[in-house]
Amino acid sequence: MSLLTTPSPRWFTIAAQRPFLTDLARGLIDALGLDALSEATILLPNRRAARALSEALLVASGRLAILPPAMRPLGDLEAGEPPFEPGELALDLPPAISPARRRFELAGLIAPHLCQLGREASAVSALDLADALAAFLDACQIEEAALDLDVAALVEGDLARHWSLTAEVLDIALTAWPARLAELGLMDLTQRRVALIRALARRWRERPPQGVLIAAGSTGSTKATADLLGAIAAAPRGMVVLPGLDQLLADKAWAEVGDQHPQGALRRLLVQAGIARGDVRPWPGSAEAIDSSPWRRRLISEALTPADRTADWLEVIEAIRAPKAPRGDPIAAGLAGLSLVPAAGEDAAATLAALILRQALEVPGRTAALVTPDAAMARRVQAQLSRWAVSADSSVGLPLAASGAGVLASLIARATAEGFDPVTLLAIAKHPLTRLRPDGREAFERRLRGPSPGDFATLKARLSGPGLWLAERLEQALAIAAAPFNAGPASAADAARALAQCLEALAREGEGRREPSLPPLGGGPAKPGGGSEAWAGAAGEGVAGVIASLLNETAALPPLTAKGFADLLAGLLERETVREGAASHPRLKILGVLEARLTSADVTILAGLEEGVWPQAAPLDPFLSRPLRERLGLPSPERRIGLSAHDFAQGACAPEVVLLTTARRGGAPTVESRWLWRLRTLVRGAGLELPGRPDILALARALDAPLADPPPALRTARRPSPTPPTAVRPRELPVTDIEKWVRDPYAIYARRILKLRRLDPPGAPIEARARGIAIHRAFERLAGIELDALDETVIEDQILQALREEGLPRAAMARETALAASLACWTLAFERVRRDGARLHVEQQGRMVIPAAGGDFTLTARADRFEEREGGVDILDFKTGRIPKRAQVVAGFSPQLTLTGAIVMAGGFACLGQAEPRQLLYVRLRGGRRAGDEPPMEPGSALAAQALAGLERRIEAFDDPGAGYLARRAPERVDDVGDYDLLARTWEWLVIGDAEEAE
Numbered sequence: 001m002s003l004l005t006t007p008s009p010r011w012f013t014i015a016a017q018r019p020f021l022t023d024l025a026r027g028l029i030d031a032l033g034l035d036a037l038s039e040a041t042i043l044l045p046n047r048r049a050a051r052a053l054s055e056a057l058l059v060a061s062g063r064l065a066i067l068p069p070a071m072r073p074l075g076d077l078e079a080g081e082p083p084f085e086p087g088e089l090a091l092d093l094p095p096a097i098s099p100a101r102r103r104f105e106l107a108g109l110i111a112p113h114l115c116q117l118g119r120e121a122s123a124v125s126a127l128d129l130a131d132a133l134a135a136f137l138d139a140c141q142i143e144e145a146a147l148d149l150d151v152a153a154l155v156e157g158d159l160a161r162h163w164s165l166t167a168e169v170l171d172i173a174l175t176a177w178p179a180r181l182a183e184l185g186l187m188d189l190t191q192r193r194v195a196l197i198r199a200l201a202r203r204w205r206e207r208p209p210q211g212v213l214i215a216a217g218s219t220g221s222t223k224a225t226a227d228l229l230g231a232i233a234a235a236p237r238g239m240v241v242l243p244g245l246d247q248l249l250a251d252k253a254w255a256e257v258g259d260q261h262p263q264g265a266l267r268r269l270l271v272q273a274g275i276a277r278g279d280v281r282p283w284p285g286s287a288e289a290i291d292s293s294p295w296r297r298r299l300i301s302e303a304l305t306p307a308d309r310t311a312d313w314l315e316v317i318e319a320i321r322a323p324k325a326p327r328g329d330p331i332a333a334g335l336a337g338l339s340l341v342p343a344a345g346e347d348a349a350a351t352l353a354a355l356i357l358r359q360a361l362e363v364p365g366r367t368a369a370l371v372t373p374d375a376a377m378a379r380r381v382q383a384q385l386s387r388w389a390v391s392a393d394s395s396v397g398l399p400l401a402a403s404g405a406g407v408l409a410s411l412i413a414r415a416t417a418e419g420f421d422p423v424t425l426l427a428i429a430k431h432p433l434t435r436l437r438p439d440g441r442e443a444f445e446r447r448l449r450g451p452s453p454g455d456f457a458t459l460k461a462r463l464s465g466p467g468l469w470l471a472e473r474l475e476q477a478l479a480i481a482a483a484p485f486n487a488g489p490a491s492a493a494d495a496a497r498a499l500a501q502c503l504e505a506l507a508r509e510g511e512g513r514r515e516p517s518l519p520p521l522g523g524g525p526a527k528p529g530g531g532s533e534a535w536a537g538a539a540g541e542g543v544a545g546v547i548a549s550l551l552n553e554t555a556a557l558p559p560l561t562a563k564g565f566a567d568l569l570a571g572l573l574e575r576e577t578v579r580e581g582a583a584s585h586p587r588l589k590i591l592g593v594l595e596a597r598l599t600s601a602d603v604t605i606l607a608g609l610e611e612g613v614w615p616q617a618a619p620l621d622p623f624l625s626r627p628l629r630e631r632l633g634l635p636s637p638e639r640r641i642g643l644s645a646h647d648f649a650q651g652a653c654a655p656e657v658v659l660l661t662t663a664r665r666g667g668a669p670t671v672e673s674r675w676l677w678r679l680r681t682l683v684r685g686a687g688l689e690l691p692g693r694p695d696i697l698a699l700a701r702a703l704d705a706p707l708a709d710p711p712p713a714l715r716t717a718r719r720p721s722p723t724p725p726t727a728v729r730p731r732e733l734p735v736t737d738i739e740k741w742v743r744d745p746y747a748i749y750a751r752r753i754l755k756l757r758r759l760d761p762p763g764a765p766i767e768a769r770a771r772g773i774a775i776h777r778a779f780e781r782l783a784g785i786e787l788d789a790l791d792e793t794v795i796e797d798q799i800l801q802a803l804r805e806e807g808l809p810r811a812a813m814a815r816e817t818a819l820a821a822s823l824a825c826w827t828l829a830f831e832r833v834r835r836d837g838a839r840l841h842v843e844q845q846g847r848m849v850i851p852a853a854g855g856d857f858t859l860t861a862r863a864d865r866f867e868e869r870e871g872g873v874d875i876l877d878f879k880t881g882r883i884p885k886r887a888q889v890v891a892g893f894s895p896q897l898t899l900t901g902a903i904v905m906a907g908g909f910a911c912l913g914q915a916e917p918r919q920l921l922y923v924r925l926r927g928g929r930r931a932g933d934e935p936p937m938e939p940g941s942a943l944a945a946q947a948l949a950g951l952e953r954r955i956e957a958f959d960d961p962g963a964g965y966l967a968r969r970a971p972e973r974v975d976d977v978g979d980y981d982l983l984a985r986t987w988e989w990l991v992i993g994d995a996e997e998a999e
Contacts, residue, residue: 003027003030003031003239003284004031004212004237004239006281008233008234008235008236008238009230009233009234009238009240009273009275010233010238010239010240011233011239011240011242011270011273011275011279011280011281012239012240012241012242012280012281012282012283012284013241013242013243013244013245013247013280013281013282013283014241014242014243014244014282014283014286015244015282015286015294015297015653016243016244016246016297016300016649016650016653017294017296017297017653017654017655018286019600020216020217020243020244020598020600021049021052021053021056021217021598021599021600022056022059022060022600023283023285023286024053024056024216024217024241024283024285025053025056025057025059025060025285026060026285026286027283027284027285027286028040028042028057028069028214028285029057029060029061030284030285031284031285032212034061034064034066036212037057037066037067037068037069038066038067038068038069038070039069039211039212040069040070040211040212040213040214041069041070041072041209041211041212041213041214042069042070042071042072042214042215042216043072043073043074043213043214043215043216043218043232044071044072044073044074044216044217044218044598045073045074045217045218045597045598046073046074046594046595046597047073048395048595048599049073049217049597049598049599050071050072050073052598052599053071053216054068054071057069069212074215074218074225093187093192093195093196094181094185094186094187094192095185095186095187096186096187096188096189096192096193097181097184097186097187097188097189098549098553099189100549100553101549101552101553102134102188102189103127103130103131103134103553104127104130104549104553104554104555104556104557105180105184105553105556106130106133106134106173106177107123107126107127107129107130107556107557108126108555108556108557108558109130109133109173109176109177109180109556110126110129110130110133110169110173111123111126111557111558113169113172114126114129116169122564122567123492123557123558123560123564123565123567123568124564124567124568124571126557127568127571129622132621132622132623133170133173133623135619135621136170136621136623136624136634137177137188137190138188138190139634139635140632140634141188141190141191141194142190142194142222142223142224143222143223143633143634143635144194144223144224145632145633145634169623170623170624194222194224197224197225197227197228198224198227200228200231201224201227201228201230201231202231204228204231204232204235205231205234208231208234208235208236208238209235209236209237209238210236210237211237212237212238213232213235213237213238213239214232214238214239214240214241215228215229215232215233215238215239215240215241216240216241217241217243217597217598218240218242218243219242219243219265219266219269219643219646220265220266220268220269220272220273221265221268221269221639221643223272226268226269226272226273227272229269229273230272230273230274233273233275241283242266242269242280243597243598243646243650244262244266244646244649244650244653245263245266245277245280246262246263246266246297246301246649247277247278247280248297248298248301249263249301249305250305250309252309253305253306253309254267254277256306256308256309257306258306258638258642259635259636259638259639259641259642260638260641260642260645261304261306261642261645262304262642262645262646262648262649263646264639264642264643264645264646265639265642265643265646266646295330295331295333295334296334296335296336296337296338296652296653297334297653298320298330298334299331299334299335299679299682299683300649300652300653300679301649302316302320302682303675303678303679303681303682304645304649304675304678310678313681313682313685314685317331317682317685317686321686331683331686331688332688335683335688335690335691337655337656337657338652338656338657338659338690338691339657339658339659339690339691339692339693340658340659340661340676340680340690340691340692341356341658341659341660341661341692341693341696341697342661342662342663343660343661343662343663344662344663344664345662345663345664345665346376346377346380346662346664346665346666347380348662348700349377349380349607349660349661349662350377350380350381350383350384351384351700351703352660352696352697352700353370353377353381353384353605353607353660354381354384354385354387355696355699355700355703356368356603356605356658356693356696357370357381357385357390357392357588357603357605358385358388358390359696359699360587360588360602360603361390361585361587361588365587366587366602366603367587367588367589367601367602367603368587368588368589368601368602368603368604368605369588369589369590369591369596369599369600369601369603369604369605370392370589370590370591370605370607371591371592371593371596371604371605371606371607371647371651372590372592372593372605372606372607372608372614373592373593373608373613373614373616373644374607374608374613374614375396375592377607377608378394378396378590378592379396379398381590381607382394382396382590385588390585390588391583391584391585392584392585392588392589392590393584393585393586393588393589393590394579394584394589394590394591395579395589395590395591395592395595396577396590396592397577397578397579398577398578398579399573399574399575399576399577399578400539400542400543400546400573400574400575400576400577400578401570401573401574401576403538403539403542403543403578404431404432404433404539405433405503405534405535405537405539405540405542405543406539406542406543406573406578407431408428408431408433408434408503408506408507408534409499409503409543409546409547409569409573410566410569410570410573411424411427411428411431412428412478412481412499412502412503412506413481413499413562413565413566413569413570414566415428415478415481416478416481416482416485416562416565416566417561417562417563417565417566420452420453420454420455420456420459421452421763422448422449422452422453422762422763423761423762423763425448425474426444426445426448426762428474428478428506429441429444429445429470429474430445431506433506433507433533433534434506434507435506435507435508435533436470436473436474436506437466437469437470437473439466440465440466440467440468440469440470440471441467441470442467443463443464443465443466443467444463444467444470444471445762447459447462447463447467448762448763449759449760449761449762449764450760450764451760451763451764451770451807452763456471456475459471460472460475474506476505477502477505477506478502480498480501480502480505481495481498481499481501481502482498482562483498484497484498485561485562485565488559489558489559489560489561489564490559490560490565491554491557491559491560492550492554492557492560492565492568493550493551493552493554493555495550495560495562495565496547496550496551496554497551499547499569500547503534503543504534506534507533507534538578538579539578542576542578543573545576546569546572546573546576549572550569550572589601593614593644593647594647596647596651597647597650600654601654602655602656603656603658604651604654604656604657604658605657605658605660606648606651606652606657606658606659606660607660608660608662609648609659609660609661609672609673609675609676610661610662610665610670610671610672610673611670611671611672611673611674612670612671613665613670613673614644614648614673615641615644615645615648615673615674615675616640616641616644618636618637618638618640618641619637619640621637645675648673648675649675652675652679658693659676659690661673661676717985717988717989718989719966719967719968719984719989719990720746720965720966720967720984720985721746721964721965721966721967722746722749722964722965723961723962723963723964723965724749724753724965725961726854726959726961728753729753729958729959730748730752730753731855731856731857731858732857732858732859732860733748733752733857733858733859733860734859734860734861734862735859735860735861735895735896735899735900735903736896737752738859738895738896738899738951739893739894739895739896741954742892742893742895742954742969742970743893743968743969743970743971743972744967744968744969744970744971744978744980745958745964745965745966745967745969746965746966746967746968746980746984747978747979747980748965749965750979750980750983750984751979751980753965756980756983758979758980770803770806770807770808771803771806771808771816771880772879772880772881773806774799774802774803774805774806774808775799775802775878775880775925776843776864776878777802777805778795778798778799778801778802779827779842779864779865779878779925780842780843780864781798781802782795782798782827782831783840783842783865784842787831787832787835790828790831791828792821792824792825792828793824795823795824795827795828796820796821796823796824799816799820799823799824800813800816800817800820803816803820816927818927819926819927820927821927822927823925823926823927827925830923834867834874834876835867837869837870838867838868838869838874839867839868839869840865840866840867840868841863841865841866841868841909841911841912842864842865842866843862843863843864843865844862844863844866844909844910844911844912845860845861845862845909846860846861846862846863846900846903846904846908846909846910847859847860847861847903847908848902848903848906848908850948850951850952850955852952852955852956852959853956853959854955854956854959857955859899859902859903859951861896861899861900861903861908863875863876863877863900863909864876864877864878865877865878866904866909866911866912868912868915869918871916871918872915872916872917872918872940872941873904873912873915873916873917873918874917874918874919874920874921874936874940875897875900875901875904875917875919875920875921875940876921876923877896877897877900877921877922877923878923878925879922879923879924879925880924880925880926881924882924883922883923883924883935884922886935886937888972889920889937889943890943890946892946892947892950893970893972895947895950895951897920897921897922897937897940898920898940898943898944898946898947898948899944899947899948899951900944901917901920901940901941901943901944901947902944902945902947902948902951904916904917904944905917905941905944905945916940916941917939917940917941917943917944918938918939918940918941919936919937919938919940920936920937920938920940920943921935921936921937922935967980967984967986968984968986968990
């Protein structure tokens with residue numbers, strides 16, 4: 001019987017294990033022939049499916065020249081695209097509101113109620129709730145629920161007060177939103193689409209099309225679409241082809257299929273259409289292959305059966321095995337081609353997926369696809385494929401916020417909100433789209449490193465030439481972006497317009513080569529092509545679209561502060577995705593779950609099989625509780641889990657499937673997907689295990705493993721121990737560098753011999769360094785004040801004055817004021833005890849010469865404080881950070897005070913002459929509950945003599961030309977970070993290599 005002569009309604013299905021579009025193309029050509037193929041109209045779920053069907057038809061025809069049928073997507077339509085605006089059907093409906101304007105209008109509607117809902121009164125919070133409100137409206141419109149109902153009346157006393165508040169807000173929105181749409185002369189896109197589908201279904205029932213009309217691949221998840229599919233199936237030459245209807249599921253289990261089951265959407269469709277499952281016939285172009293695939297379908301079907309039907313799994317296993325297949329165990333046959341690959345973390349999972357994709361390319365003509373709902377995982381796999389110079393066709397893309405134009409726009413908005421921030425300013429100046437004098441960037445950067453200048457005036461006073469020119473241009477450009485906020489909060493449209501002008505001024509072509517005569521920015525017409533770099537490419541177009549929506553669609557938003565606008569822009573850029581066109585391998589695909597529907601490949605990887613990823617957790621509705629959703633006739637949040645389960649079941653029935661799981665995400669342990677857990681449980685009940693892929697795991701381990709005998713270029717760095725000529729080795733060091741010489745000789749080599757200095761980061765925080773300098777200065781001044789004149793107020797004033805002189809920011813001063821009060825109390829008691837019978841000497845310079853075979857060695861010191869007493873001298877060093885323990889001092893690892901004592905014994909301090917060290921004190925000054933600490937070490941003379949002897953031995957050892965400056969010889973802590981760790985390639989020999997062998 002011909003496909004088109006069977007009685008209507010015509011409902012068909014293509015089994016889950018079959019390549020849907022390949023079988024569909026083969027059946028169409030067999031039924032219609034190549035000549036009549038162009039007369040058919042085929043409705044498919046999305047554009048990707050339409051493109052894939054075109055290729056499948058070409059292959060099925062033997063790559064002959066054919067006229068393809070008219071293929072129309074049911075979803076992701078542009079405005080005015082057929083078949084949903086077939087002429088006069090759309091004439092009676094208002095135009096659809098744009099998604100951006102709808103979002104901003106809803107945000108303006110919800111903004112006055114943010115405080116009532118316990119939310120921050122900001123545009124970002126309003127947009128978050130607008131998204132939730134839009135989802136509620138879409139759900140009502142898709143389910144065709146009445147929007148004129150009294151939601152607040154549905155809230156009863158047994159519901160939480162929170163739901164009463166949100167229901168009141170929701171009721172206001174449902175009343176105001178239709179009125180606002182009527183005022184604008186627009187309607188919701190979802191409501192309009194549902195109305196058009198209904199109108200089309202009605203027309204096709206009243207006047208059915210006479211041509212071939214086919215709907216393929218849709219599950220009819222909405223009522224209107226289900227009604228349209230029913231009209232198509234009943235047309236004279238119409239038919240519906242369902243994806244993966246499970247005809248093996250027991251009737252009892254079918255009756256219990258719910259929202260979370262893979263067959264939930266198909267069951268609702270057939271019930272609405274009044275079609276029994278048995279009336280759905282196999283698609284003629286989908287003949288069963290003699291392989292393991294039918295058993296795979298049975299295995300997946302049983303694993304995902306409704307929970308109430310899993311109690312008899314052992315009986316099911318026996319029933320499957322009873323009529324044993326000639327080739328052996330049916331369950332084992334169903335597992336053929338299916339494998340489970342566990343990964344320790346996200347990076348390891350990406351490596352495994354990339355290896356499987358790359359391995360598929362070794363077989364000519366073999367195709368492979370990665371299917372995952374995790375966009376970050378997809379990008380990781382793309383990055384891993386790049387090591388083989390392979391790029392896969394990916395539907396994921398990048399967030400617009402991570403693109404070049406998006407980053408620059410965000411930086412400008414952040415600079416406007418944060419004021420003078422060196423990190424942000426330097427990022428703008430060095431951005432690839434910025435055309436401001438590249439030859440001035442080095443000087444500009446150097447002046448921004450270290451403590452922040454604080455403002456452009458101070459920065460410009462430190463610059464000249466190209467650096468000054470760059471700073472002036474950047475200040476002028478950012479002034480444009482900040483202008484709307486000079487008088488307070490501004491509208492989003494004004495802020496967006498200023499942002500666009502600033503971006504164009506920074507990206508204007510040719511401005512980087514102009515002389516300091518500056519044209520006005522933001523005023524007057526731009527040059528032809530001026531600023532075009534800012535809007536070039538897909539990323540530029542995306543940013544332009546976001547700015548256009550802010551310009552044209554945000555009238556309903558309240559005025560924003562500069563920070564509020566920066567947060568708003570960051571959220572909008574993060575929501576958008578940009579896909580840069582690039583060459584990709586024709587046999588590899590990386591797809592999201594929606595894009596993967598109906599596509600097939602020789603090797604399919606299903607990744608992200610963890611709870612919360614695939615399936616995603618049911619969304620939390622801030623407006624409606626589950627009882628309220630049920631009373632409103634809205635679907636449960638779990639319905640989308642059922643659609644995800646159907647996608648998983650379709651993918652898992654492919655001929656060769658790899659199930660990829662990750663044990664940890666973001667450092668936290670994961671729970672494997674419920675579907676995988678049930679499949680594993682069923683298989684174990686049959687006495688089997690899910691097959692693994694030890695070959696891939698071994699390849700992944702070997703991929704980055706070091707070679708047994710690598711060539712010199714690939715060998716791991718060994719711990720450096722340079723041996724410079726003795727003539728360039730330092731012959732003078734301060735006592736503070738001796739500790740560095742003991743713990744990390746390489747640092748002395750880099751600093752004293754190579755003359756390298758670490759650059760401060762831009763806008764380096766000054767609190768820690770400035771606090772130390774200020775405390776030392778305060779105690780130096782306090783030593784000059786008589787004890788009788790000291791009290792807590794005087795001490796506190798001296799400390800705070802010194803802190804202010806060092807330029808501590810206002811926020812830090814608030815904390816320091818509290819610390820200074822407690823430190824002043826401790827200091828007063830300290831001074832009363834320490835000054836008794838002592839003569840003070842502060843901030844004294846001293847030196848001594850140590851004779852050595854390689855030449856005299858000079859040791860210098862700057863002492864914070866001496867307390868000269870009868871019988872000797874106490875040596876004090878004030879510290880605001882950690883102080884060394886006595887054991888470290890005795891062992892020679894912290895010789896600052898002991899060597900200072902040696903200089904005292906040698907008469908190296910003019911204020912003292914030769915003297916005997918008594919106590920050595922590291923005085924820790926921190927404030928707080930334990931304001932200070934000063935554990936004394938005695939006897940100072942013995943410790944000083946011991947330290948001097950150790951230093952003499954070290955000088956003698958390093959006078960040997962073969963003595964090397966070993967890196968990190970004795971670090972206090974393994975995780976200590978040094979200024980020269982990168983130069984010493986510490987990571988390679990300490991973590992990757994063998995540190996013990998290197999030593």
